Amino acid sequence: MSDYESMVRAYRKAGGDPRVLRDPKCAFLVVNKNKILGKKKIEGIKVFRAEELPKGVKITLITQKGYRIEKPVYLCFGILPKRGLQEIYVDVKIADGSSITLIAHCTFPNAVKIKHIMSAEFRIGKGAFLGYHETHYHGESGGAEVIPQGKIYIDKGGRLDTSFTLIKGKVGKLRIDYEARAKEKAVAELVVKVYGKGDDDIRIKEKAILDGPYAKSLIKARVAVKDRAKTMAIGITEGNAPFCRGHVDCIEIVQGKAQAKALPIVQVIDDRARVTHEAAIGSIDKKQLETVMARGLSKEEAIDVVVKGMLR
Numbered sequence: 001m002s003d004y005e006s007m008v009r010a011y012r013k014a015g016g017d018p019r020v021l022r023d024p025k026c027a028f029l030v031v032n033k034n035k036i037l038g039k040k041k042i043e044g045i046k047v048f049r050a051e052e053l054p055k056g057v058k059i060t061l062i063t064q065k066g067y068r069i070e071k072p073v074y075l076c077f078g079i080l081p082k083r084g085l086q087e088i089y090v091d092v093k094i095a096d097g098s099s100i101t102l103i104a105h106c107t108f109p110n111a112v113k114i115k116h117i118m119s120a121e122f123r124i125g126k127g128a129f130l131g132y133h134e135t136h137y138h139g140e141s142g143g144a145e146v147i148p149q150g151k152i153y154i155d156k157g158g159r160l161d162t163s164f165t166l167i168k169g170k171v172g173k174l175r176i177d178y179e180a181r182a183k184e185k186a187v188a189e190l191v192v193k194v195y196g197k198g199d200d201d202i203r204i205k206e207k208a209i210l211d212g213p214y215a216k217s218l219i220k221a222r223v224a225v226k227d228r229a230k231t232m233a234i235g236i237t238e239g240n241a242p243f244c245r246g247h248v249d250c251i252e253i254v255q256g257k258a259q260a261k262a263l264p265i266v267q268v269i270d271d272r273a274r275v276t277h278e279a280a281i282g283s284i285d286k287k288q289l290e291t292v293m294a295r296g297l298s299k300e301e302a303i304d305v306v307v308k309g310m311l312r
Contacts, residue, residue, distance in 0.1 A: 004037045011076045014107035014137035020074050028074040031057050044069040056087030066097040075104040082112040090120035094128040101131035112143040120150040124158040136166040144172035154186040163191040167311045171200035184212030191220045193311040196229035207236040210244035217246040224307040226255035236265040239273030248277035
């Protein structure tokens with residue numbers, strides 16, 4: 001089996017639909033470690049460049065001004081061997097008035113000792129939109145270390161809608177660090193959904209800086225941990241301009257000997273700004289669990305059903 005065919009199989013395991021890689025109206029990029037296995041550009045994308053590096057790839061994507069790209073751009077990053085390092089550098093510029101959605105699947109199906117580092121910069125122009133949705137699959141052994149870091153700049157009237165999802169398989173070690181800075185009337189929504197098991201170690205840090213009047217943000221974390229897994233979710237919002245609005249919303253579910261911490265931080269330097277937060281940590285409702293178990297599932301199976309339902 002070729003590397004490309006193996007990556008397509010791994011892409012499916014991560015939740016991707018391989019048919020989109022054959023759709024003539026969809027742009028895509030497939031990368032195994034530091035090798036570009038497939039790439040296609042479509043109308044509306046001014047620049048779509050991928051460069052192989054010794055330890056990974058560098059990606060540049062720039063949209064055409066005012067162009068609304070209807071179908072998502074699909075990105076598939078992965079490492080097929082059991083061991084390896086992958087460094088992904090991403091530079092994305094969404095031109096004024098343009099719109100694009102990127103759907104990324106990162107897959108390490110055989111991970112025993114894998115390290116994946118993603119360093120991204122997103123610039124969203126005036127009145128532009130970027131959807132960036134990332135889904136991960138790290139295999140079943142817990143041997144992955146994943147470090148996604150992103151800086152996002154949103155110009156006047158721009159909008160960001162981003163999510164990170166990892167609910168299948170083991171997590172391993174996860175370190176998320178995203179920061180979004182919003183100008184006047186810009187909107188930033190950042191969502192994370194993770195399910196940790198075994199000895200998984202999860203750290204999430206997301207920050208929204210509201211620098212412009214009427215800017216808005218939502219930081220939402222939904223994390224479940226069981227067995228001996230650990231998680232910490234830090235949500236930070238700064239209200240630096242008049243009439244900006246921000247909210248941090250964190251819910252964590254704990255089972256077994258797992259540990260969970262939530263740290264919402266809010267800061268306001270303009271008395272006309274409003275920033276709020278809420279955090280809740282608890283176990284699965286006993287009555288809900290018994291209802292699911294009454295359908296013939298074991299307690300362990302029922303916990304998975306309830307948790308995955310919440311994370312969806």
